[in-house]
Every structure is written in C-alpha cells, then in structure tokens.
Amino acid sequence: MELLDLLRTQDGLVRHDQALALGMSPAAIWRRVEAGEWLEIHPRVYLSATHDLTPRARLRAAALWAGDGATLIGLAGAAWWHLTDLAPETVAVAVGRGGGHSPPEGIRAVRRDVGDAARVxxxxxxxxxxxxxxxxxxxxLGLLEGARLLDRALQQERVAVPSLRRALERMGQRHGVVLARRLVALAEGGARSEAERDxxxxxxxxxxxGWTANLPVDLPGPGRAVLDIAFPEHRxxxxxxxxxxxxxVDRFRRDGLRQNEVVIGGWRVIRVTWYDLHENPGYLADVLRRALAASAAA
Structure with missing residues (x-):
C-alpha cells in the first residue's frame, strides 16, 4: 500500500511504525513533522496537514496510539459503530490488565482484558x-441519554434486546452495571409499566x-378499550x-385508530411518554390541571 492510500483509508492518520514499513526513514518522518506537513496528534501518531481532525479521526488516532491489542469501548465504541452522534471528550480504550503506557491527553486507558470473542x-x-x-x-451517559441511545439503536435494528441481555451478562460487576441492568429491563418492555407507575x-x-387506572370503556368501533388513566367525570x-x-408501524397505526375512536366517544386524550415523565416531572400535573380547568369551564 502507498502512503497516500494509507492516509486516505485512515482519516489522514499514520503511525510511526506504519510509515517505516512503507519505506520512510525516521529522518524523513521527522522532516515532515518539522515542516508542518504532519501534526503529531499523539506520541508517534501523525495527522496529515491536508486532513481535518474529525471526531472519527480522533477515535482512530486513539486506537492507533494504543495498538492492535487495544479495543475501543463505551461511548467511543458506540460512536465508531455509528450508534450515536455524541463525540466522547475522552476516548476510552481497553488495553489489557497489564498493558499500555500512560495515555496522552484525550485518551483513557482502561485496564481490562477484551478477548477476541468480544471484539471485532x-x-x-x-x-x-x-x-x-x-x-x-x-x-x-446516565438514564435519560442512555435510554435515548439504546432506544434509537433498537428502533434502527442496530442492536437487539437479546444481544443487550448477553452484553449485560458479560459486564459482570463492572462500574455502571446497576444502571445497565435497569436500561436492559426498560428495553425489554418495562418502560411503559415504569411510566405508568411514575x-x-x-x-x-x-x-x-378523581382518576382511575386502567378503566375499560366501550367504543362503537373497536369495541372495548382500556384507558391507562381516566377522569370519568370530565371524560x-x-x-x-x-x-x-x-x-x-402496525402498533402505531392501531393506537392511532383506537385514539380516534376514544375522541369520537367524547374523551379528551392526553399522551405522555416515559421521556416526558422523567425529563419534566411537573409536566403531567400541569397539563392535566389545564385540561380539567378547560373541562369545568365548558
């Protein structure tokens, strides 16, 4: 492979030993750095001045510094998989329990063994x-942002619930496992029931x-429906x-048809999500008070 090809495939980056393998001498490398043609991003990792240090290039630069025995993990790994647009401020790489030098600024070396079966x-x-x-x-990322990341990944079919369950088992007792366990439970279907309890x-x-949970009502179209929370006096x-x-898509369509029938039946419908209840705990009470006031004034 030619140097230009390598730079093109590596986001404008080259490691010292890669340049040597392509026939460059240490002096030639140093001349390019001295001339400003290459910028030393990390020790012995260079960026061509004709390329920008993009978020993806930052991830690759950390991986190049750490070497082939290291693995991008956490938010850095998720970003490399295009599961999130969030760029980690510090790139986490697993370097093995006994390996790795002191990392430069912008890289966090995690002493963790990641076997070949757990990486790609x-x-x-x-x-x-x-x-x-x-x-x-x-x-x-925490509960809300973490939920958004997993929810989007599941919607896009980038990950599946069974694979998240296996990933949770592999976490063992590492830091973050308590929240990870909760997120997997939400992904498995617990978000709606948790939202109802909240x-x-x-x-x-x-x-x-004046409210009743899970109130059955008879509708002319779909027959009997169960309202999550109902104020019968105010409908x-x-x-x-x-x-x-x-x-x-099918459930979204069914929910829409069902809600239409509920509205036709004389009910005002307020929709809230798990995110609404967690992001803004005062929202439900506020919007409901306004709806009750409007009903009383009608």
Missing part, C-alpha cells in the same frame, strides 16, 4: 461488539384526585407510551 475489527479498528459498546455507553406517583404527589384520558422501540 471494523474499518481497521478493533472495537467492542456493538451491543457491548452500546450498553456501556448508555450506562455511562404517572400514578406524580398525580398523587400533586394531590390530583379526560391519559395515554402512556414507553420507548419508541416498542411502537412499530
């Missing part, structure tokens, strides 16, 4: 398997009464959604 070479960079990278990244708690905390219904992953 993608675009010439070793990275943790997709589900493992996604789950560790999600746990590191909605009940928020209504009680706001001292809003106001709260419908609760979990993660978007669980609403495929």
């Amino acid at each position: 070479k993608l675009d010439e960079v070793w990275v943790a398997h997709r589900a493992d990278a996604a789950l560790e990244a999600a746990a590191g 909605a009940h708690r928020q209504l009680r905390r706001a001292r809003i009464s 106001i219904a709260i419908e609760i959604d979990g993660w978007a992953f669980h609403r495929d």
Whole structure:
C-alpha cells in the first residue's frame, strides 16, 4: 500500500511504525513533522496537514496510539459503530490488565482484558461488539441519554434486546452495571409499566384526585378499550407510551385508530411518554390541571 492510500483509508492518520514499513526513514518522518506537513496528534501518531481532525479521526488516532491489542469501548465504541452522534471528550480504550503506557491527553486507558470473542475489527479498528459498546455507553451517559441511545439503536435494528441481555451478562460487576441492568429491563418492555407507575406517583404527589387506572370503556368501533388513566367525570384520558422501540408501524397505526375512536366517544386524550415523565416531572400535573380547568369551564 502507498502512503497516500494509507492516509486516505485512515482519516489522514499514520503511525510511526506504519510509515517505516512503507519505506520512510525516521529522518524523513521527522522532516515532515518539522515542516508542518504532519501534526503529531499523539506520541508517534501523525495527522496529515491536508486532513481535518474529525471526531472519527480522533477515535482512530486513539486506537492507533494504543495498538492492535487495544479495543475501543463505551461511548467511543458506540460512536465508531455509528450508534450515536455524541463525540466522547475522552476516548476510552481497553488495553489489557497489564498493558499500555500512560495515555496522552484525550485518551483513557482502561485496564481490562477484551478477548477476541468480544471484539471485532471494523474499518481497521478493533472495537467492542456493538451491543457491548452500546450498553456501556448508555450506562455511562446516565438514564435519560442512555435510554435515548439504546432506544434509537433498537428502533434502527442496530442492536437487539437479546444481544443487550448477553452484553449485560458479560459486564459482570463492572462500574455502571446497576444502571445497565435497569436500561436492559426498560428495553425489554418495562418502560411503559415504569411510566405508568411514575404517572400514578406524580398525580398523587400533586394531590390530583378523581382518576382511575386502567378503566375499560366501550367504543362503537373497536369495541372495548382500556384507558391507562381516566377522569370519568370530565371524560379526560391519559395515554402512556414507553420507548419508541416498542411502537412499530402496525402498533402505531392501531393506537392511532383506537385514539380516534376514544375522541369520537367524547374523551379528551392526553399522551405522555416515559421521556416526558422523567425529563419534566411537573409536566403531567400541569397539563392535566389545564385540561380539567378547560373541562369545568365548558
């Protein structure tokens, strides 16, 4: 391979030993650095001045510095898999329990063994398997941002729930496993039931009464429906959604038809999601009070 080809395939980056293997001498490498043609991004890792240090180039530069025995993990791994647009401020690489030098600024060397069965070479960079990278990244981002990452990945069929469950088992007792366990439970279908419980708690905390959970109502079109939360006196219904992953096209269509019939039946419908309840805990009580006030004034 020619040098220009290597630079093209490596986002404008080249490692010292790669340049030597292509026939360059240490003096020739040093002359390019001195002339500003190559910029030393990390020790012995150079970026051609004709290329930008893009977010993807930052990830590759860290991998080049760490060597083939290292693996991109966590948010860095998820970004390499294109599971997120979030660029990690510090690129995490697993370097083995006994390997690796002190990392330069911008790289975090994690003393963890990642066997060949748990990683894959993608675009010439070793990275943790997709589900493992996604789950560790999600746990590191926190509940809300982690949920968004996994929800999008599941919607796009980039990861599957069974693979997340296996990734959770491989985490063992590592830092972040408690949140990872909760995220997997939400992905498996627990988001909607958790949202329902949160909605009940928020209504009680706001001292809003007059509601019934899971109220069955008879509708002329689809027959009997069950309203998640209902205020029968005011004919106001709260419908609760979990993660978007669980609403495929067919279910989305059925929910829309069902909601139309509920509205035709004389109910006002308020939809809230798991995200609404967690991001803005005061939203449900606020919108409901306004709906109740409008009903009373009608």
